[in-house]
Amino acid sequence: MVLVLSGVPQEEPPPDTRTLFHNHPLYKDTASQLLSIPTKMVGPVGLLYVQQRELAATVPQDKNVAIVGSDDVTTCIIVVVRHTGSGAVALSHLDGAGTEEAVMNMIQRVQELSMGYPEGRLELQMVGGFSDTRNYSEQLIYSIMQAFQRQLVEIDLTLACVGDLNTTIRGNVRCPILFGCGVNVKTGELFPATFPDKGPDQALRSARHFTGGQQVLDVYDCSLGLLRIGPFNYDPLRGVDLWLEQSDDFILQQLSTSPEVEPPHFVMQVRATLKYIQDHPFPAVTVFRDNRPHYYRRDENSGTWTPVRY
Template sequence: MVLVLSGVLQDEPPPDTRSLLQAHPIYKDSAQQFVAIPNKVVGPAGLLYVRQRELAVTVPHDKNVTILGSDDATTCIIVVLRHSGSGAVALAHLDGAGTEECAATMVQRVQEVGMGFAEGRLELQLVGGFSDSRHYSEDLFYNIMHAFHRQPVEIDLTLACVGELNTTIRSGIHWPIVYGVGVITKTGELFPATFPDKGPDLALRIARHLRGGQQVLDIYDSNLGLLRIGPFNYDPLRGVDLWLEQPDELILQHLSTSPEVEPPHFVMQIRATLKYIQEHPFPAITVFRDNRPRYYRRDENTGQWVPIRY
């Protein structure tokens, strides 16, 4: 069972975005309305930032998190699942790895943290991806739709700002319109957003998916109000010194799925990540002492996530 499109249960998910729009033109209207919302620049106070191959779940009364958000999505798709009764909300940043397991985890966790609210429906919103030349986004869209369709509950697709609906053309090149989204946890309101502060351990988190970590990790404990990173390992990178000597253009061309449309800070982030891998080739030994996660709590004065010292 499971996807509900335009209020109608579907036997099969649509194979691509074009089929979705032909059968359900309402999604074109809602996507056009969404991309017309002004982009907001969101600061660190109250923000829980979710990176690529990560997910997080929280509830409206969480005093530590008022906005869930993610950005830098080019060929990736940001997925939001919310229960309209409890207001429990999950956000994931997906690139094709771990999609099936992530969909199941999002459904399970939203039901868990929102327990006690029988009334309401599960609402799915997809933002990101664009009409890229290699069709990465189109394949990812289908995989996400298929993964949620397989869940044993009804899920209403309420927004699909993906593929051609999230594409503009500049100088003959296809670009994403929206790179990031924020969700106000109290209301479930979704808006285009940019996040200059992407939270702690950024290079470590990027290194995991850059060097083979396939799982979509749940990074937040809403009961304790703690951001949780790891533990995990990643594949060592032979020749990392050589990579660091390469010009920006070569790094961009070889380490991005969409080099023409990456945000300006992409290469800087990758260089910082390569440097981190150089310094910590085996994080299971040097970063996650005794195989323990790195925990962060919200500082009441600064609004930043600060490490918990053991």
């Protein structure tokens, strides 16, 4: 219905971020405020980590999740939808696949979790992307804003630390300033963050989008406190043995949308994902037996995710 920018309803999203920031300088101020906050290293206790092509939603009353977040975004965008009345929040890590459905599902989940709260409005925050040479981020930002514009609700864009506002120059190379962020579920505060522990089944979750899975999966049930991975399938990756034989630099150059700015662990994670695909070419058969998801529950003693045994 309406995307609200700087408190003003818009019939159409701006054609590009330059126009957005020129017409609405408020976003420069809010981005500067976010960038002035030191980046926090967040441990696994109380963390719900959202990987690429995933989303998760929860509420302030959730005793299992204190922070929801994601990182390792270069050309990707972290999208946060929050209801100011209930505090319900949804976060996704979008790369251009499944954007429309993801936006619709985020809004739907937050609305469902906000039933019984007549007061409040929906707010949208976007973090990530940069002025990359191939213009990936710019196209993604526009497609996300278009997707929100097409929804049958009014949503207020309160933060857009994206594109030019999230770009710096290092060694004559443009790169992102922020690579990740977290949201304090109880307060709604969004802050720069990095997450050394990215939760269970990391290689399996990466294998899904690595092999072309387009859907943005909802990975958390806050009513049960369960992290849910799968079930899903992917086709065996042709040439995976050959990929694993290549040099780190070859993998970086060929498998990244922004090889010049990837974090140091990028290649290591790609290799772990390729190895997982090599070892599990048919996950529907060998990983998700009887088509059952992998469920994880928060351990009360350690505070980390532990498998739910059947």
